[in-house]
Amino acid sequence: MAGNLSRNNDLGIGQSKWLKFITWFGIAFLLLPLIILIVYSFNESRTVTRWEGFSFRWYKALFSDVSIWLAIKNSLTIAIVSTLVSVSLGTMAAMLIARYSFKGKKLLQNILYIPVILPDIIFGVALLSLFILIKFPLGIISVICAHVTFSFPFATMVIMGKVINLPESLSEASLDLGASRWQTFVKVILPNIAPGVISGALFAFSMSIDDFVITFFTAGVGASTLPLKIYSLIKHGITPSLNAISTILIVFTVVVLLMANFLQKTKKISRSFKIALGTFFLIIVGLLVVSPFFTKSSERLNIYNYSNYLDPELIKKFSNETGIKVTLDYVNDNDEMLAKLQMGVAGYDIIFPTAFMVEIMKKQNLLAPICIDSIPNYKYITPGFRKMSFDTTGRYYVPYAYGYTGMVYNSNYIEGPVDSWDILWDERYKGKIMMINEMREVFFVASKRLGFKMDTSLSKLNMARDILIEQKPLLKKYESNAIGDLMASEEVWIAQDWSGSITRLTSSDPKFKLGYPKEGVLFFIDNMCIPANAPNKGNAERFINFLLDPAHSAQNINCIMYAMPNDSAKKLIPAEILNNPTVFPKIKNFDSIEIARDFGEFNRELTRAWMEVKVH
Amino acid sequence: MLELKNLSKFYGNVKAVNQVNLTISKGEFFCLLGPSGCGKTTILRMVAGFEKVTEGNIYLEGKDITNDAPNNRDVNTVFQNYALFPNLSVWENIAYGLKIRKITKDECNRRVEDVVRLTGLSGFEKRMPSKLSGGQQQRVALARALVNRPSILLLDEPLSALDKKIAEQTRNELSELQRKVGITFIFVTHNQTEALALADRIAVMKDGIIEHCDQPKEIYEKPRTHFVADFIGSMNFFECTIKASEDKATLLEIPEIGDVILTGQNKQEAGKTVQFCVRPERMKISMLQPAEYENCIKGVIRQKTYLGEITKFVVELAGNRQISIMAQNYLLKLSNEFYDIGEEVNIIWSKTSGEIIHV
Amino acid sequence: MAPPVFWLLVFFIVPLLIVVSYSFSIAKTDGGISLVFTLKNYGQALEGMYLSVLFKSFGYAIVTTLLTFLLAYPMAYYMAFTTQRQKMIIMFLIILPFWTNFLIRMFSIMILLGENGLINKAFMFLGLTDSPLRMINNTFGMYVGFIYWNLPFMVLPIFSSLDRIDVSLLEASLDLGASQRQTFMKVTLPYSIPGLVAGIVFVFIPTLGNFVIPEFLGGTQNTMIGNLITAQYLQAQNWPFGSAISTVLIVIVMIFIVLYIRFYDPTKSKNTLNF
Ligand SMILES: Nc1ncnc2c1ncn2[C@@H]1O[C@H](COP(=O)(O)OP(=O)(O)O)[C@@H](O)[C@H]1O
Numbered sequence A: 001m002a003g004n005l006s007r008n009n010d011l012g013i014g015q016s017k018w019l020k021f022i023t024w025f026g027i028a029f030l031l032l033p034l035i036i037l038i039v040y041s042f043n044e045s046r047t048v049t050r051w052e053g054f055s056f057r058w059y060k061a062l063f064s065d066v067s068i069w070l071a072i073k074n075s076l077t078i079a080i081v082s083t084l085v086s087v088s089l090g091t092m093a094a095m096l097i098a099r100y101s102f103k104g105k106k107l108l109q110n111i112l113y114i115p116v117i118l119p120d121i122i123f124g125v126a127l128l129s130l131f132i133l134i135k136f137p138l139g140i141i142s143v144i145c146a147h148v149t150f151s152f153p154f155a156t157m158v159i160m161g162k163v164i165n166l167p168e169s170l171s172e173a174s175l176d177l178g179a180s181r182w183q184t185f186v187k188v189i190l191p192n193i194a195p196g197v198i199s200g201a202l203f204a205f206s207m208s209i210d211d212f213v214i215t216f217f218t219a220g221v222g223a224s225t226l227p228l229k230i231y232s233l234i235k236h237g238i239t240p241s242l243n244a245i246s247t248i249l250i251v252f253t254v255v256v257l258l259m260a261n262f263l264q265k266t267k268k269i270s271r272s273f274k275i276a277l278g279t280f281f282l283i284i285v286g287l288l289v290v291s292p293f294f295t296k297s298s299e300r301l302n303i304y305n306y307s308n309y310l311d312p313e314l315i316k317k318f319s320n321e322t323g324i325k326v327t328l329d330y331v332n333d334n335d336e337m338l339a340k341l342q343m344g345v346a347g348y349d350i351i352f353p354t355a356f357m358v359e360i361m362k363k364q365n366l367l368a369p370i371c372i373d374s375i376p377n378y379k380y381i382t383p384g385f386r387k388m389s390f391d392t393t394g395r396y397y398v399p400y401a402y403g404y405t406g407m408v409y410n411s412n413y414i415e416g417p418v419d420s421w422d423i424l425w426d427e428r429y430k431g432k433i434m435m436i437n438e439m440r441e442v443f444f445v446a447s448k449r450l451g452f453k454m455d456t457s458l459s460k461l462n463m464a465r466d467i468l469i470e471q472k473p474l475l476k477k478y479e480s481n482a483i484g485d486l487m488a489s490e491e492v493w494i495a496q497d498w499s500g501s502i503t504r505l506t507s508s509d510p511k512f513k514l515g516y517p518k519e520g521v522l523f524f525i526d527n528m529c530i531p532a533n534a535p536n537k538g539n540a541e542r543f544i545n546f547l548l549d550p551a552h553s554a555q556n557i558n559c560i561m562y563a564m565p566n567d568s569a570k571k572l573i574p575a576e577i578l579n580n581p582t583v584f585p586k587i588k589n590f591d592s593i594e595i596a597r598d599f600g601e602f603n604r605e606l607t608r609a610w611m612e613v614k615v616h
Numbered sequence B: 001m002l003e004l005k006n007l008s009k010f011y012g013n014v015k016a017v018n019q020v021n022l023t024i025s026k027g028e029f030f031c032l033l034g035p036s037g038c039g040k041t042t043i044l045r046m047v048a049g050f051e052k053v054t055e056g057n058i059y060l061e062g063k064d065i066t067n068d069a070p071n072n073r074d075v076n077t078v079f080q081n082y083a084l085f086p087n088l089s090v091w092e093n094i095a096y097g098l099k100i101r102k103i104t105k106d107e108c109n110r111r112v113e114d115v116v117r118l119t120g121l122s123g124f125e126k127r128m129p130s131k132l133s134g135g136q137q138q139r140v141a142l143a144r145a146l147v148n149r150p151s152i153l154l155l156d157e158p159l160s161a162l163d164k165k166i167a168e169q170t171r172n173e174l175s176e177l178q179r180k181v182g183i184t185f186i187f188v189t190h191n192q193t194e195a196l197a198l199a200d201r202i203a204v205m206k207d208g209i210i211e212h213c214d215q216p217k218e219i220y221e222k223p224r225t226h227f228v229a230d231f232i233g234s235m236n237f238f239e240c241t242i243k244a245s246e247d248k249a250t251l252l253e254i255p256e257i258g259d260v261i262l263t264g265q266n267k268q269e270a271g272k273t274v275q276f277c278v279r280p281e282r283m284k285i286s287m288l289q290p291a292e293y294e295n296c297i298k299g300v301i302r303q304k305t306y307l308g309e310i311t312k313f314v315v316e317l318a319g320n321r322q323i324s325i326m327a328q329n330y331l332l333k334l335s336n337e338f339y340d341i342g343e344e345v346n347i348i349w350s351k352t353s354g355e356i357i358h359v
Numbered sequence C: 001m002a003p004p005v006f007w008l009l010v011f012f013i014v015p016l017l018i019v020v021s022y023s024f025s026i027a028k029t030d031g032g033i034s035l036v037f038t039l040k041n042y043g044q045a046l047e048g049m050y051l052s053v054l055f056k057s058f059g060y061a062i063v064t065t066l067l068t069f070l071l072a073y074p075m076a077y078y079m080a081f082t083t084q085r086q087k088m089i090i091m092f093l094i095i096l097p098f099w100t101n102f103l104i105r106m107f108s109i110m111i112l113l114g115e116n117g118l119i120n121k122a123f124m125f126l127g128l129t130d131s132p133l134r135m136i137n138n139t140f141g142m143y144v145g146f147i148y149w150n151l152p153f154m155v156l157p158i159f160s161s162l163d164r165i166d167v168s169l170l171e172a173s174l175d176l177g178a179s180q181r182q183t184f185m186k187v188t189l190p191y192s193i194p195g196l197v198a199g200i201v202f203v204f205i206p207t208l209g210n211f212v213i214p215e216f217l218g219g220t221q222n223t224m225i226g227n228l229i230t231a232q233y234l235q236a237q238n239w240p241f242g243s244a245i246s247t248v249l250i251v252i253v254m255i256f257i258v259l260y261i262r263f264y265d266p267t268k269s270k271n272t273l274n275f
């Protein structure tokens, strides 16, 4: 950085107290969140908001979380490959622009500017459209292509700065002395533009490592990068390990920056030392990337599930027993699941769609039939659940869990009993109300409040939409995943919530109470299905069988607090859970309850109305 | 009138300017001369107000301006790199100060036109600074400062960025200009020729200290310190002791070489070790014996360089000491004297030439 | 055809053309697309509700740019004229969060501003407020997130153009009688305009297209173009409509790119994002 003050700034230009204050305020603003993260990463407590003593707990948890290491490995692989490609393309483009004149050079130069400031989201959807159109499988390769596309123009600009400053006579001299063009490039040009190439590479690398949005659109299963993982952890409120990752990343960054600075400053350090350091660094990265830790087992199973909807201990147990590597990706809602499958994202072996979604997916041939014969534990399924109305063949689903959507509230702030959906429109609780981020759930509540049964009537739908729009200012947000956290931290006082999640809250603290609306609740049955393009269908069936084992089912129910249609498992469940109507709703006739259904063509209207609510 | 009283500026341990006392009278063309890094710019910047004074005071017309902001001082600067505003045209650059002072439009136009004519910039008013040559840029910088009619104009090496011919031409114009406008000029340079040519008075600086401040002739003829003697022009030095001295005549003993006499000096303290110095052009090489009024020592010619106007000889004296001697070529030709390397010669100079410097 | 040109064509130009052509097509129920020429998507995009999202996004991006500028300019100004040592330190501290994952930074702001977050605790401890203030999941939280995210992108280009000002120009101005304030207005400010333009572009455009910050830190009413596009692609499965909105965004960006190239040529600048 060239200093422009050759002398002391005795005039105090730009050095007033106010400017100084604002500057350090700005810096504090930039740094405070990072410091908070680091501090809380050593917090014993699960919640980020309370300090309960020093602990390395979350670091340990982090190191045993395979999916995070997998994400890091993916991130590094993608970053390294895309950096190499970007720098090569960038060097070529820079040479092309700086050294040759050709038709359309100005155009090329201007086109190169566009990716530099084009919003990521446009990149994301455009590349997604391309990959889907040409049926290019979404995965590591597609992400690498995407990253190269946005980082190589940056690299070009950085490298061009050097190429332009290189006197033409240099290469002329080399050619004059008998070197070929290629030799000239390698021996004369490259060493001289090396600093530019290196900063271009650093640029490309850091952009790739940091990218979320474009990866979000172009990554398939098995290409989950660290930012994607982080996004998912944030969305699902899994915070302490997030703090730990962040701390590691921050410390890593600081060390690298300081080291780079140090190396730049100390000219004394010999070349060989720098090379040794670089090699050391590369070896570490290399080891991470090809770590045998991940390649040991070729048998895999990719689960795509909601958060808190499967006992993690069971996954571990399954892995240990079978040697199958299990990865768990979190899905936000049924629509997202559908979108992924429709895009042809391949890789998931088990998904957990709700009844109506099974119907939709089946219609669109997105599901594979399940081979019931290879699931001996299927026999434990309560017969009434085997061939239900949404798939009368019973071949495409295995029922997983059921429950309903009610309300949970904090009795310290809200006087009970809560027995009507109306309370979700109560002005007194403005900003403290939360609704589930799923259109069928939300429209059901609105319909019930209006006294309708939810059906395919457009006018009813629009009325429901209108009261939802009216409700929006009262809401903290629409949230499906971190309801428990937000209730626990008292940022929300009353939330629409699923019965299992309600039970977990009410049993954790008596201040949380169930609100069961008299207008009626929406029941759901979630199912285990295998996508048509699942790569490990056999393992999926093994896992389903494993889960249906009564002991495992019972353990799972105890953990997630949802009922499962497994009669033998019920015998293994503590009585207070079994008799808790929130966990096991007293349903006499399963045909009389209201469950969300596929509306066929009307789905589109529902989606439109939901978008209108969201957008308003 | 500008007065600097015990003016000092320290950067940590570096005493950039150390206890400087100067009085510069109105209308004077004053030169600060010294090698690079001696603190000239620092003095100028303190006068302009860009730099805080560590110690001492600055008085302008009797008023203490030591802590005044630069914009409140009746002083303008011509910067070494000219510092023209690149986004403003020549005219706008020159009018900048007047506009700030909210001078009426007519008055402003008139003054700018005057100064444009004075500096010979007519016809360039609409040009942008980047489209001007170095010499023209220098004039704009000058005009921009002059137009404000400051009581003092500070010029920091204004000619150093110009090539030799243009610098010389501009130098002459500058001198003329100063006489015309009558503004006090403080001119910083490391170039002694410029200083000698331009200044009414010169202050020779070294390491933040003023070594000698006087008229150019005095500085050249009677340098007060070794540094000044050495820095201005070239000089031959002899370590010697004063053998005897009376009013108007001093006998000096130069070890291994012999005794020399210097007349026209005050009485010196006998026995003291001093430096005796003579300018190379005051000495001549000769085969003849010295006259009564001349000193003479012996030496062998070691180098001879023809420089067109003059020839420069390096002569080795006893004890391996070398001095240089300049001879006008036309005089050599006139007297038909030609000397070659290796010849043993007499070196002769008038007893009135030379200076004693106390160490 | 040289590889970089080829790459740009295949992975950049063609995808953009696909998006544009989809924007004139119709969505099928199963998420597919039937390629017929229609302007229906644009009609829908200009309907009151969606149009208001567009305007709202614009408003948010403008306010964000303005607020970021107000914080960033003094910082850049202070930094450009401070001692070399402090300059390096400040630079390092500003770049530091820059190298920490964006999502992590947003997450940390969520923690910081939450009702049980440090800020609220401090406010309550100091007696500034009795009950926790709501600082996330509303417009305020969204702006904090945007400013946090954008601050380095605004500070660094402005700094780099201020840092290049020859101080003797400022001294010349003072010397000619201008006060510090006049000097700032007449010399410093005009010289920082290239950096300012770059900063505005670097802040405005990404803000306009962002969907994560409104989602994490904004409230239910803070829907932006980015959220709309994401929802159309990933939830509503209405790619043609999503493409139409994207195309609108592309056009806006193009306008800015012209501005950007006019005022600020990145190849000519010392790179501000360098180590
Ligand atoms: N900002 C500064 N910090 C430390 N030393 C300085 C600074 N500015 C100037 N100096 C020192 O002060 C001395 C005088 O500098 P200057 O006035 O520029 O000399 P001149 O103009 O005669 O060449 C030099 O030794 C220089 O190194």
Ligand SMILES: [Mg+2]
Pocket (backbone or CB within 6 Å): B037, B040, B041, B042
């Ligand atoms: Mg100087």
